[in-house]
Amino acid sequence: MRPTGPLGANRRASAVFAAVTAALLAVGTSGCGPADPASDAQASPSAPASASAGVIGVRDPWVKAADKGMTAAFGTLVNDSDADVTLTGATTAVSALELHEMTMQDGKMVMRQKQGGIVIRAKGTHVLEPGGDHLMLMDLRQPVRAGDEVTVTLTFADGRTQQFTAVAKPFTGAQESYAPGHGAPMPDTSGQPTTGPAS
Known part of the structure; x- marks a missing residue:
C-alpha cells in the first residue's frame, strides 16, 4: 500500500530529486571527455x-x-x-x-x-x-x-x-627570376632599389 499524506509526498519528491541528480551527473561527466573535438576547437578560436x-x-x-x-x-x-x-x-x-x-x-x-x-x-x-x-x-x-x-x-x-x-x-618585386643554379648570381628580390651591398 503506497503511503499517502505528507510522508508519501516527501518520499516521492526525494525519489524524483535523486533521479534528476543522477541524470545531471551523467551528462556532466560525459562532457569532460575528449569525445567532442568540436567543443575543443571552439574553446581556443585564437589558435592558428x-x-x-x-x-x-x-x-x-x-x-x-x-x-x-x-x-x-x-x-x-x-x-x-x-x-x-x-x-x-x-x-x-x-x-x-x-x-x-x-x-x-x-x-x-x-x-x-x-x-x-x-x-x-x-x-x-x-x-x-x-x-x-x-x-x-x-x-x-x-x-x-x-x-x-x-x-x-x-x-x-x-x-x-x-x-x-x-x-x-602575383608578385613582380624587382622582376626576380627563380632560375636554376645554387650560388648563381641573382637580382635583388626585395622589390626595393639596390644602392649597395645588402647588409
Whole structure:
C-alpha cells in the first residue's frame, strides 16, 4: 500500500530529486571527455590552423604565381615553444622543394640551398621573404596561378611534420627570376632599389 499524506509526498519528491541528480551527473561527466573535438576547437578560436600539429605556426603564407620553372613560398614561422625548432625540409605536390637563402658572395647577391635547415628560435619568429630565406618550388609540374592554394608539408629535425596551405598571388618585386643554379648570381628580390651591398 503506497503511503499517502505528507510522508508519501516527501518520499516521492526525494525519489524524483535523486533521479534528476543522477541524470545531471551523467551528462556532466560525459562532457569532460575528449569525445567532442568540436567543443575543443571552439574553446581556443585564437589558435592558428597550422598549430594543430603542435610544432610551429605559419602566419600569412603565400606563393608567387608562376606558369612554369621555379617559384617560391613565403610567410612567417612562429615558434611559441620553449625550445628552438629546426626546419630541415619541405615537400609539395606541385614541385620539388628546397630550403633556400639569399646571401652576398663576391659582392653579388646569390641564391643557394640553406645548409643545416632553418632555425626558429624559442618564443621567436623567422620570416620567409623575397630577398631572404624562402621555400623554393623547383621544376613546377603545373602552373601555379593567382588564387591557387598550394599545400606544403614541413619536416623538422626531430622527425615531426606539419602542413600549411599558401595562396598564390602575383608578385613582380624587382622582376626576380627563380632560375636554376645554387650560388648563381641573382637580382635583388626585395622589390626595393639596390644602392649597395645588402647588409
